Amino acid sequence: MKGERPSSSPGVKSLARLLPFARPYAWQFVGVIALVIVFNASSVMQPYLVKIAIDQDISSHHPNPRGLLDIAALYIGVVVAGVAANYLQITLLQRAGQSVIRSIRVGLFQHIERQSMRFFDRRAVGALVANVSNDTETVNQFFTNFFLSMIRDGLSIIMILIAMFRLDVRMGLFSLVLVPIIFAVAAGFRGALRRRYQRTRTLLASMVAFLAENLAGMRITQLFRQEARQAQKFRDLAGQHRDANIREYFTSVWFNRTFEMLGNLSVAAVVYIGGAAVLGGSIPFGTLYAFIRYIQQFFQPINAMTQQWNTLQSAMVAAERIGQILEIEPDVVNPERPISLPADARGRVEFRHVTFGYDPRHPVLRDISFVAEPGWFVGIVGPTGAGKSSLMSLLLRFYDPSEGDVLVDGVPIPSLAQDALHRFVGIVQQEVHLFTGTIRDNIRMFRSDISDARVEEAALAVGADRVIAKLPDGYDTFIYGRGANLSMGERQLIAFARIVALDPRVLILDEATANLDSQTEQWVQQGLRAASQGRTTLVIAHRLATIRHADQILVLDHGRIVERGRHDELVRLGGLYARLHAESGVESRLFS
């Protein structure tokens, strides 16, 4: 993975920054630690109990069948306690880990929701989806696997060592020497395994990419008779993947066998050293038995801990990516003390000497000034790239201009709370976005304060009821995949109904450029007129018919308003509008 560097502090810092998300679950993590201690104690006690049985009760000098029974009962109790503690610990940790991840996901999503449009301009949606879904999952591994391993396996090693030292210091020292050796072997193999694994994954990804490209382009391959060449390339890739897979497999076999062998060698050493001690009478036989079990128990936690190295690395990279997003403050922020619009605000829109550029060094709007009086229907036209959509984005405050002011009813829009602004200024875009849910949900935009009756009134007003009536479940028809089951014109009508139900004073309309059949076109035009009734409407028009009767038409070119007036005035003026009007013919598209 790119940029993986576990020792670098940014990764550690990023993980630390996510800790507050875990704070509410701190007690659950404490509970996990307590349960881990019980579980580990159970594992450490088991060999010890057998040692007692061997040395005290089975010993030929004073056999004690009653004592054996007690030990057996205690042994069962210890095992059951261990299993119970383990079960509870897993459940609790999974709950805590998943809750942390949910908090991070929700926090991240809300943070992304607060961002202004500039943020989305710079990022691919796919990357953000990966951040919210996969990166959080990887961080979860840190809160569950890594955390658990450090506590459980770390404690396990310490407890086993303590038990050994208590039994016999010399044998304890011998085991202590083993720890770094086992660690070094495990870590070395883990590193090699990880490299091999990554290589296999990369080659698999290349193979899948090659397949996807070639299957999609099979017609071209066949037309140009490239089958043999492509097959040879695929054979090479598949061969590399095979080799990498075999190497990965062998490394893992080597690792497991080496580890096993190391374990058995240690047992042999304990048998040799301890056996001599038993013969010499310095330790009882039960102690030797316990040592052999402890040595065997020793390897598993060390192996598990080295495995966590990879988890930590991936988690740090993921946390860094999440952190980078959480660090970004939105460009457009809510005012600290927002001004409320008067209750009788009527929807006057004013741009005063507005200049704006996505990159401030390259303005796409220059010195824009105009007024739309309440209830006006204003047409905005201009060649593609003239800045029409940008102008509307400023009115919605998706961006702030670098110079000048945008005002509604005399109030500069940065002084308004964003939600107040968006209740006041609504938009219907070319590309209508419908959410998963029913038609009714989509019209009321999931707002419970909009009644069913209002939803239906709104649909009726814009003529969407005709379309909805034809759908299988009417208003309760479910919308799939952003409205794939509806035509473009139908989606436009739903969007008009949505805006009428929302009832903003100012309406921005980006007229759809798509070709609609003449019947639907007529419905959409009627819907548009109905939606604009009684509110100030600014429409980015692509058809002349739409703005013929506009109160004002603004003609934009290269980010400036080059002409303004009513249709007849502009035609008389004989400028850009008149020229394009003459060229385009009355019913055809305007400029774009």
Ligand SMILES: Nc1ncnc2c1ncn2[C@@H]1O[C@H](COP(=O)(O)OP(=O)(O)OP(=O)(O)O)[C@@H](O)[C@H]1O
């Ligand atoms: N998100 C963005 N980031 C950077 N530049 C942008 C962005 N959106 C638009 N632009 C640029 O700003 C300029 C104006 O674009 P805008 O979309 O406002 O024009 P338009 O008149 O609405 O065009 P169209 O009729 O094609 O929709 C163009 O040069 C465009 O490339």
